Structures are given as structure tokens and as C-alpha cells.
Amino acid sequence: xxxxxxxxxxxxxxxxxxxxxxxxxxxxxxxxxxxxxxxxxxxxxxxxxxxxxxxxxxxxxxxxxxxxxxxxxxxxxxxxxxxxxxxxxxxxxxxxxxxxxxxxxxxxxxxxxxxxxxxxxxxxxxxxxxxxxxxxxxxxxxxxxxxxxxxxxxxxxxxxxxxxxxxxxxxxxxxxxxxxxxxxxxxxxx
Ligand SMILES: [Zn+2]
Ligand SMILES: [Zn+2]
Numbered sequence: 001x002x003x004x005x006x007x008x009x010x011x012x013x014x015x016x017x018x019x020x021x022x023x024x025x026x027x028x029x030x031x032x033x034x035x036x037x038x039x040x041x042x043x044x045x046x047x048x049x050x051x052x053x054x055x056x057x058x059x060x061x062x063x064x065x066x067x068x069x070x071x072x073x074x075x076x077x078x079x080x081x082x083x084x085x086x087x088x089x090x091x092x093x094x095x096x097x098x099x100x101x102x103x104x105x106x107x108x109x110x111x112x113x114x115x116x117x118x119x120x121x122x123x124x125x126x127x128x129x130x131x132x133x134x135x136x137x138x139x140x141x142x143x144x145x146x147x148x149x150x151x152x153x154x155x156x157x158x159x160x161x162x163x164x165x166x167x168x169x170x171x172x173x174x175x176x177x178x179x180x181x182x183x184x185x186x187x188x189x190x
Contacts, residue, residue, distance in 0.1 A: 010023075010030045011030065011032075012030055012031055012032035012034075012035055013029060013030065014031075014032070014035050014047070015032050015034065015035065018032035018033070018034065019032065020032055021033045021036055021044070022036060022043075022044050023044075024044065024045050024046035024049050025039060025043035025044060025045060026045060026046075026049040027046060027048070027049055029046040029048070029049075030046075031044060031045075031046045031047070035047050037050040039178070040178070040180075040181050052175075053175050053178055053179050054179050056175065057173065057175050057176075058169075058170050058173040058175060058176050059173075059175055059176050059179050061170045062131055062132075062134070062170065062176065062179075063132070065131055065166065065167055065170050065171075066128050066129075066131040066132045067128070068163055068166070069124050069125075069127050069128035069131060069143075069144065069163060069167070070124075070125060070128035070129075072124055072147065072159050072160060072163050073120075073121045073122070073123070073124025073125035073126075073127070073128055074121065074125065075121070075159065076117050076120050076121035076124060076147070076150065076160070077117065077118055077121025077122060077125065078121070079117045079121070080113075080114045080115070080116070080117030080118035080119075080120075080121055081114070081118065082114070083110045083111070083113045083114030083117060084110070084111065084114035084115070084118070085114075086106075086110040086114075087107050087110040087111035087114055090103055090106045090107035090110060090111075091107055116149070117150070119146075120146050120147060120149060120150060123142075123143040123146050124143050124144070124146070124147060126139075126143060127139065127140045127143035127144060130143075134179055134180045134181065135180065135181055136180075136181070137171070137177060137180040137181065140167075140171065140180075141167070141168070141171060144163060144164045144167040144168075144171075145164060147159075147160030147161070147163060147164055148160060148161060148164060
């Protein structure tokens with residue numbers, strides 16, 4: 001990469017012996033190769049702005065969002081396992097003698113809903129881990145949105161909807177979006 005000539009002689013404020021590789025896209029401070037944090041969309045950030053983006057404002061809510069996503073995912077998953085349990089009970093006629101057609105219908109509804117919940121619950125557990133690691137922004141939003149599908153089947157729409165709205169408020173914040181998939185700080189080479 002070729003750098004603009006006006007940066008060529010600039011020096012890093014942290015490391016006066018090192019030449020700057022560029023200026024921070026946010027505040028314009030020069031940074032050397034060891035200090036500069038590449039931004040996902042190109043350009044770079046100085047250490048102070050990078051740190052602020054990772055910890056300031058709404059990004060401080062990410063651990064909370066991660067925990068809530070985990071809890072909601074676990075609840076939906078448990079509900080799925082419960083439904084599969086009911087499905088198995090139907091199969092073995094645990095509810096006493098019934099019309100076979102009624103039994104099949106019950107098994108189908110509980111079995112289908114159970115698998116559906118297990119998928120959504122697993123997606124949200126995964127999203128909880130991704131939020132913690134700040135990876136795959138779009139996957140996280142899709143997993144939170146998948147909770148809305150529980151609306152068709154049960155009352156877990158209420159926590160899922162609340163989680164989705166809370167998640168969007170945090171995730172749509174620019175600083176938060178920028179902190180996802182941001183490259184880790186480059187190793188300091190002398
Ligand atoms: Zn900066
Ligand atoms: Zn430096």
C-alpha cells in the first residue's frame with residue numbers, strides 16, 4: 001500500500017521513532033504500524049478511538065445482550081425438548097386410548113413445533129456466543145429475528161420480541177456495528 005506523501009514524514013505520537021502508516025479515520029491522529037487498528041471497511045483507527053469504539057456507549061451493553069440472548073435461547077430450546085417429549089408421549093399413547101387420527105395429529109403438532117423451537121433456541125445460543133465474540137453481525141440479527149417466528153406457535157413471542165427490539169436498539173448503533181469483526185490489535189513488532 002502506498003501512503004500519501006504528507007504522511008511519509010509523520011511520526012507516531014506513541015512511538016516517536018516509528019513512522020506513521022496513516023491517520024485515524026475518526027480523529028486524524030497519526031499511528032504507526034504497531035498502533036494502527038485496521039477498520040473493517042478500510043482505513044484505520046488510532047488506539048484511543050479503537051478502544052472507545054469497543055467499550056464506549058452502546059457497546060458496553062453487548063455483554064448484557066449476549067447473556068439475555070443465551071437465556072432466551074435456552075428457554076426456547078427447553079420448550080422444544082418438552083414438545084418433543086410430548087410428541088414421544090403421543091407416539092406411545094401415554095395419554096390413554098385415543099382415536100388414532102387424533103393421536104397422529106397431536107404427535108405431528110408437538111413434534112413439528114418441538115423441532116422448530118430446538119432450531120430457534122440453538123440459533124439464539126449461537127448468537128449469544130457470536131455477540132460475546134463480536135462476530136457475524138448479520139447472523140446475530142437473523143438469529144434474534146428468528147425468535148419472532150415463535151409468534152406463530154406460542155407465548156414465547158413476548159421475551160423473543162422484547163429481546164429482538166432491545167437487540168436492534170443496541171446492534172443498529174454505528175459504534176456497535178463497527179466493533180463487530182474488527183481486526184484484533186496487530187502484534188507489536190519492533
Ligand atoms: Zn483516533
Ligand atoms: Zn505507534
